[in-house]
Amino acid sequence: MDSILVKGNGALNGQILIAGAKNTVLKLMCAALLTDEPLTLTNVPRLADIGTLSDVLESLGCEIAQLSNGRVLALNATELTSHKADYDLVRKLRASFNVLGPMLARAGEAIVSMPGGCAIGARAVDMHLDALERLGATIELKDGYVHATAPNGLKGAEIPLRFASVGATENAMTAACLAKGTTVIKNAAREPDTKALADCLIAMGAQIEGAGTDTITIQGVEKLHGATQAVIPDRIEMGTFMIAPMIAGGSVELLGGRMDLIPSFAQKMEEAGAILEETKHGLKVTNPGNGIKPVNVTTEPFPGFPTDLQAQFMAMMCFADGVSFLNETIFENRFMHAPELLRMGANVEVQGGTATVTGVEKMNGAQVMATDLRASVSLILAGLRAEGETQVNRVYHLDRGYERIEQKLSAVGATIERVQGS
Numbered sequence: 001m002d003s004i005l006v007k008g009n010g011a012l013n014g015q016i017l018i019a020g021a022k023n024t025v026l027k028l029m030c031a032a033l034l035t036d037e038p039l040t041l042t043n044v045p046r047l048a049d050i051g052t053l054s055d056v057l058e059s060l061g062c063e064i065a066q067l068s069n070g071r072v073l074a075l076n077a078t079e080l081t082s083h084k085a086d087y088d089l090v091r092k093l094r095a096s097f098n099v100l101g102p103m104l105a106r107a108g109e110a111i112v113s114m115p116g117g118c119a120i121g122a123r124a125v126d127m128h129l130d131a132l133e134r135l136g137a138t139i140e141l142k143d144g145y146v147h148a149t150a151p152n153g154l155k156g157a158e159i160p161l162r163f164a165s166v167g168a169t170e171n172a173m174t175a176a177c178l179a180k181g182t183t184v185i186k187n188a189a190r191e192p193d194t195k196a197l198a199d200c201l202i203a204m205g206a207q208i209e210g211a212g213t214d215t216i217t218i219q220g221v222e223k224l225h226g227a228t229q230a231v232i233p234d235r236i237e238m239g240t241f242m243i244a245p246m247i248a249g250g251s252v253e254l255l256g257g258r259m260d261l262i263p264s265f266a267q268k269m270e271e272a273g274a275i276l277e278e279t280k281h282g283l284k285v286t287n288p289g290n291g292i293k294p295v296n297v298t299t300e301p302f303p304g305f306p307t308d309l310q311a312q313f314m315a316m317m318c319f320a321d322g323v324s325f326l327n328e329t330i331f332e333n334r335f336m337h338a339p340e341l342l343r344m345g346a347n348v349e350v351q352g353g354t355a356t357v358t359g360v361e362k363m364n365g366a367q368v369m370a371t372d373l374r375a376s377v378s379l380i381l382a383g384l385r386a387e388g389e390t391q392v393n394r395v396y397h398l399d400r401g402y403e404r405i406e407q408k409l410s411a412v413g414a415t416i417e418r419v420q421g422s
């Protein structure tokens with residue numbers, strides 16, 4: 001398994017191109033199942049997760065062509081040759097569960113392995129299943145699979161979500177596109193990824209209103225057609241690289257960055273002392289050299305502070321001039337980066353869903369282990385300032401969500417390299 005070596009080496013300066021959003025492109029790929037016409041996606045990031053989801057979609061009969069060096073995906077689900085998404089494939093990528101809604105709507109049947117939990121939590125799917133039952137599906141759980149059937153098609157319904165679940169909103173919205181009648185999803189997720197999925201479905205002929213708000217109304221249509229859709233910039237990659245110059249010093253311009261994708265996060269970055277400027281090509285982040293102010297954060301559904309940036313923000317708070325409190329409300333086990341940061345000399349105390357971070361003068365490089373996608377990148381961020389060398393192992397987690405991170409960071413002055421694993 002590969003490792004990444006990073007050494008504290010002073011300020012970062014330059015530009016980083018922000019790739020297309022992982023948590024958007026995966027859903028747009030699933031939407032291809034809704035039509036027998038081609039769906040072409042552009043500004044596609046080159047990430048391991050895309051390969052994993054491609055395997056799932058191809059196992060269902062969807063043809064996928066990678067063009068322009070992987071930046072363009074042409075998906076063609078003219079004919080679904082299977083309605084079963086296998087455990088072996090789904091267990092590798094939870095987002096595969098988003099094939100359930102479109103496949104059920106298109107084919108009247110879907111057999112999808114339960115995704116199972118992951119390092120950060122149980123990751124239940126009860127809201128997904130409740131939503132599809134309200135649309136008229138029969139749901140059976142057998143041998144670890146969800147068997148969903150709707151032989152006479154789906155019928156529009158009211159779907160009140162107990163929590164603004166991103167995945168449940170997206171499975172319900174895609175299924176409702178081909179249901180007979182009107183569907184109203186209440187307490188819907190407002191994430192930019194969900195809004196981008198709605199925009200793609202509308203380009204395919206769906207009738208959707210209210211995406212991006214907490215109430216989404218879908219008028220079912222007979223059929224959807226093909227489309228070409230660009231993937232929005234990755235707000236989590238952008239946030240991650242906004243934190244890098246705040247930890248290491250310097251000024252970095254994020255090409256393609258957009259402030260509207262990170263309203264709460266941007267506010268917290270400014271509270272910590274970052275200077276943010278919207279530029280012609282994106283967003284510039286400058287560390288003015290006055291230290292890092294301690295900032296309290298509570299993760300919430302969009303437009304609140306994103307849980308996917310909590311680990312990275314903690315790495316920055318480890319160097320703050322004081323004490324900060326980070327409350328994780330979305331996942332039950334998302335502080336696994338804390339013990340690894342402690343090994344680098346951080347002062348972090350976790351009590352239930354709250355981490356108390358007391359800033360320290362310096363941290364020391366160490367051998368650390370990545371446990372999940374965002375935890376692993378927080379260790380790299382801390383390594384940008386820690387004295388000595390930090391070796392982050394198990395970087396396959398990283399490759400799921402960050403495209404060539406060592407190249408992007410070394411291009412702005414970081415001392416970072418990938419070491420081929422044994």
Ligand code: EPZ
Pocket residue numbers: 022023024026095121122123124125126127128129163164165166167168193307308330331332373374401
């Ligand atoms: C999406 O996961 C993202 N993944 C996650 O990003 C992100 O952290 C999360 O949304 C929250 O923003 C993708 O988009 C591929 P949820 P999802 O349904 O859809 C519970 C990353 O690092 N829940 O909003 O699974 C669930 O257990 C990943 O890129 C139920 O209890 O998130 C969790 O505690 C990590 N029952 C909470 O809700 C359900 O039926 C949020 O889940 C559904 C969810």
